[in-house]
Amino acid sequence: DGVGAARTVDVDTAAASFPFASADVPGSVTEDAVLCGVNLFSGGPVMWDRWSLANHNSVTLATSGAGKSYLTKLECLRQLYGGAEVVIVDPEAEYTALAEHVGGQVIAPGRAGTRLNPLALPADPEVGTNELGRRRLFATTVVETLLAERLTSAETAALQAGLADAYIAAGISDNAATWRQPAPTLCDLADHLARQRDGQALADRMAPYLGPESLFAPGPGPEAPAPLRVFDLSAVSPELLPVVTLVVLDDIWRAVRADGTRRLVVVDEAWKLLRSGRSAEWLSTLAKSARKRLAGLAVVTQDVDDVLDSALGRTVIGNAATQYVGRQAPQAVEPVARTFALTGAERELVATAATGEMLLLSGAVHVAFAALASPEEHRLCLTGASALTEGGRS
Incomplete structure (x- = not known):
């Protein structure tokens, strides 16, 4: 104008x-x-x-x-x-x-300091969900994907026993109030597997992926989620x-x-x-x-x-x-x-x-x-x- x-x-x-x-x-x-x-x-x-x-x-x-x-x-x-x-x-x-x-x-x-823990539990789970049971089932899928092979029935049983021991050692039970405790990691799981006769071989196959600097090693917990x-x-x-x-x-x-x-x-x-x-x-x-x-x-x-x-x-x-x-x-x-x-x-x-x-x-x-x-x-x-x-x- x-x-x-x-x-x-x-x-x-x-x-x-x-x-x-x-x-x-x-x-x-x-x-x-x-x-x-x-x-x-x-x-x-x-x-x-x-x-x-x-x-x-x-x-x-x-x-x-x-x-x-x-x-x-x-x-x-x-x-x-x-x-x-x-x-x-x-x-x-x-x-x-x-x-x-x-x-x-x-x-x-893949970058320094970043950790993933597929065994982690939500601090505020949805009502009516069995999140601990889901984590244990999901862990089987994770291990099979990690090793690129299907587990035998004996290995699956050993894995589930090792998971139960790992969660108990971390103070986590079916009581959702315990889920705020730090969850075990795949490294902890491998340690418990190694103590079982049927789990030793599985622990050995997982070992190359679970070193102290690996993605699945213990580390700081996740940050609070951001909008993006x-x-x-x-x-x-x-x-x-x-x-x-x-x-x-x-x-x-x-x-x-x-x-x-x-x-x-x-x-x-x-x-x-x-x-x-x-x-x-x-x-x-x-x-x-x-x-x-x-x-x-x-x-x-x-x-x-x-x-x-x-x-x-x-x-x-x-x-x-x-x-x-x-x-x-x-x-x-x-x-x-x-x-x-x-x-x-x-x-x-x-x-x-x-x-x-x-x-x-x-x-x-x-x-x-x-x-x-x-x-x-x-x-x-x-x-x-x-x-x-x-x-x-x-």
């Missing part, structure tokens, strides 16, 4: 100048809606509320460099603005800078990645509780989990059960085949009411178009989309948009391994 003219207007007229009705998306904009970006054709804002849908899950499919991590970081920030808690499984250390900026918590297994938690798995050795991922996913599942708090669980580079049987089963279970606990699972992946060609991957898509599809590799365009029933124009878009351009799909809603960030958000979302290749508009 170079002239500097002033106008007096009524409230309705003033409100109309703020274009947040999101006319490109059917229905009214709720208080929990977040800004995804601007419509590629109309320029209007695209607001979306995953929490108002039949389930709160999403899946983001796009090739490397298409902007999927950028968009995911934007939503994480905006969910935090709205009071939700966010937990991220981060295989490539892309979210650590974001977490540090907002005062989040970064748990980095990032599990940075980039430093975990390939040999330990399956068991570490299993323990991390279990920790996340236990934190997703029906206490009225919205929680978004983000799994980036999910193709790595979908190639592991137990991790893929966990994703499938969370996808089907998250809504009961007011949680949403956000699966982000570049490997379309691992999602579309597996039963568990299709289960994750089938239980995702929100779907983001970005640029696809040429060989993936047709499978994606069939799976999501894309029109010819939409098929062309995912074949040629620029970085940060996405299709938002949810039932009858099909909207093409470009991610939109403030300058500060843009800077934060460009940090990490994708800084030079992924981005959007600012």
Whole structure:
């Protein structure tokens, strides 16, 4: 307004100048809606509320460099603005800078001083749950994953006896009041196994993974959870990645509780989990059960085949009411178009989309948009391994 003219207007007229009705998306904009970006054709804002849908899950499919991590970081920030808690499984250390900026918590297994304890018990368990029994059963899965082999019935019996001894030695019983005591570790378990005739061989096989500086050695207890938690798995050795991922996913599942708090669980580079049987089963279970606990699972992946060609991957898509599809590799365009029933124009878009351009799909809603960030958000979302290749508009 170079002239500097002033106008007096009524409230309705003033409100109309703020274009947040999101006319490109059917229905009214709720208080929990977040800004995804601007419509590629109309320029209007695209607001979306995953929490108002039949389930709160999403899946983001796009090739490397298409902007999927950028968009995911934007939503994480905006969910935090709205009071939700966010937990991220981060295989490539892309979210650590974001977490540090907002005062989040970064748990980095494989780095000095970080410890994991799959035998730990909650200090405030959910009413009516037998958490101690669950821990003992879960320990069998952990040991089998650690050793990459199935235990015999005799070894399983020895393991359960060793677990009982380890918990008793730590002062922990079926009485939930004792669960505030420091829990035994896998190292303690191995010590008790070594004292049994049938457990000695099992303890010997576990020994290489349980040294004093190992991931599972005794150490400080976990910090109080922050609104944003990032599990940075980039430093975990390939040999330990399956068991570490299993323990991390279990920790996340236990934190997703029906206490009225919205929680978004983000799994980036999910193709790595979908190639592991137990991790893929966990994703499938969370996808089907998250809504009961007011949680949403956000699966982000570049490997379309691992999602579309597996039963568990299709289960994750089938239980995702929100779907983001970005640029696809040429060989993936047709499978994606069939799976999501894309029109010819939409098929062309995912074949040629620029970085940060996405299709938002949810039932009858099909909207093409470009991610939109403030300058500060843009800077934060460009940090990490994708800084030079992924981005959007600012």
